[in-house]
Amino acid sequence: MNAVLTDDEVDVLLTAAAHAPSMYNTQPWRFEVHGPVIDILADEERLLPIADPAGRGACIAIGAAAFNLRVAAAVLGHKSRLVVNPDPALPEVVARLFLDDRNTPVPELGKLYAEVSERHTYRGPLLDVPIPRPVQRHLDDAARREGAKLHWLGSTAMSQLAELQRQTDAADLVDEDRLHERLRWIGGDPSGDGIPADTLGPLPARPAFVRDLSLGLDTSHRDRVEYETHPAIAVLSTEDEDSAGWIGAGVALQRVLLVATSYDLTASFLNQVLERPADRARVRELIGGRSWPQMVLRVGYPAQPASHTSRLDWRSSFDQWF
Ligand SMILES: Cc1cc2nc3c(=O)[nH]c(=O)nc-3n(C[C@H](O)[C@H](O)[C@H](O)COP(=O)(O)O)c2cc1C
Known part of the structure; x- marks a missing residue:
């Protein structure tokens, strides 16, 4: 104590x-x-x-x-x-x-x-039910209160994002260093960290707005299902692009996610389009070119139950000083 x-x-x-x-x-x-x-x-x-x-x-x-x-x-x-x-x-x-x-x-x-x-992050298909406007406004407000902004993409921006997503997924598939790094974290047994196979979600039967984190790894045991065609996609952005801006983005992200959870909404992320500077610059253009895209969120009501990832015991990385 x-x-x-x-x-x-x-x-x-x-x-x-x-x-x-x-x-x-x-x-x-x-x-x-x-x-x-x-x-x-x-x-x-x-x-x-x-x-x-x-x-x-x-x-x-x-x-x-x-x-x-x-x-x-x-x-x-x-x-x-x-x-x-x-x-x-x-x-x-x-x-x-x-x-x-x-x-x-x-x-x-x-x-x-x-x-x-x-x-929790939900990577399965979403119900075909739109997010009510007042709820969307609460999510916008949650981001704004922490100094960030949510940009909901219209159909033209969604098509451009889909094309970019196809390109980044293709680039990821042949990027051996990335594949090697992912192997340590993705698809293994639940052991306190990483993403076990049962939380990856099913594979989309046709191209969908969802990131398959097992790209390039063994997928033979995963189901294929139809995904929704028009999910709500929002880009969370900040004015600042430095470590303080990134931490602020995380604060805002979490407020948005907790408010979303309070309305039974779930989110997953399409952040492969933000991991290389040239791709990120294109997403920046998609949201008007003035702020920095930090997260791409796919938000909606889950159509399936989902498993949770586990956590390390915080005591393993903790020091207390009196
Ligand atoms: C900066 C950041 C980027 C992320 N990018 C992705 C992503 O591109 N695709 C995805 O499915 N999940 C992504 N996630 C979600 C993590 O995989 C997830 O938070 C982690 O596996 C823990 O699971 P949980 O969110 O269910 O607790 C991202 C999370 C953070 C904080």
């Missing part, structure tokens, strides 16, 4: 943080608790030098974990303040959360707590 947080509270906070999404479920974070302050550090062993050479995806994951921390802190009665890159003398500390004293209810954030463990 330390001055402010009991062991049980640390458990609530860090379990919530670890539920955040991360590229290939690498969970590229470590936590340190110093009294009422929680530091999030990047875990150098869990970065993806080929698919994410600048660490943009890792920063987005850390931002999402930071938002989950804020939600869990709220449910415990702590207001909180997030500072990105808080100490130039400690560049390894990517984000720092300051918790206020206890007994200050924070209902606006705390009400999202139930969604933290409910949310």
Whole structure:
């Protein structure tokens, strides 16, 4: 126990943080608790030098974990303040959360707590049911509150995205370094990290707006099904393109995903079109050329049940200082 947080509270906070999404479920974070302050550090062993050479995806994951921390802190009665890159003398500390004293209810954030463990990436087919306008506005608002923007793609932009998706999938298939990097994380047994085969979703019977993360790996055991033809696709963008902007993107992403989960919506991602600079520049043009695309979301109501990925025990990457 330390001055402010009991062991049980640390458990609530860090379990919530670890539920955040991360590229290939690498969970590229470590936590340190110093009294009422929680530091999030990047875990150098869990970065993806080929698919994410600048660490943009890792920063987005850390931002999402930071938002989950804020939600869990709220449910415990702590207001909180997030500072990105808080100490130039400690560049390894990517984000720092300051918790206020206890007994200050924070209902606006705390009400999202139930969604933290409910949310998961769903890669199966979606029901042919549009997202109601007021719900879409809540998702837009969630992004805006965290300084980001959701751009919902119209049919012309969707066709251009589909073409880009075909090209990036074809390029990925012959990119041996990428395939090799993915082998470590994708399709294996559930062991606390990575993406087990049963969460990859079925294979689309014809081209669809869904990313097959097993591209180039063995798919013989997977079903083929029809996917919806017109999912809702939104690009999450930020004004800034630096580590602070990327962490902000992760914070906004997680707020959007938790609000979506509260309406029984699920999301998966088409981020293969953002992993190479030239492709990302084309997506930037698709959304007007003024802000930086950080995530491509496919959002809708799931047509099938889905399995969840597992998490490492946060204690394996944790330090507490009194
Ligand atoms: C920056 C980032 C990029 C991601 N890109 C993709 C993607 O392109 N396709 C996909 O299916 N999932 C993608 N994901 C989702 C992760 O695979 C997923 O969060 C992880 O496997 C953990 O599973 P969960 O979200 O169900 O908890 C991405 C997540 C993050 C944070």
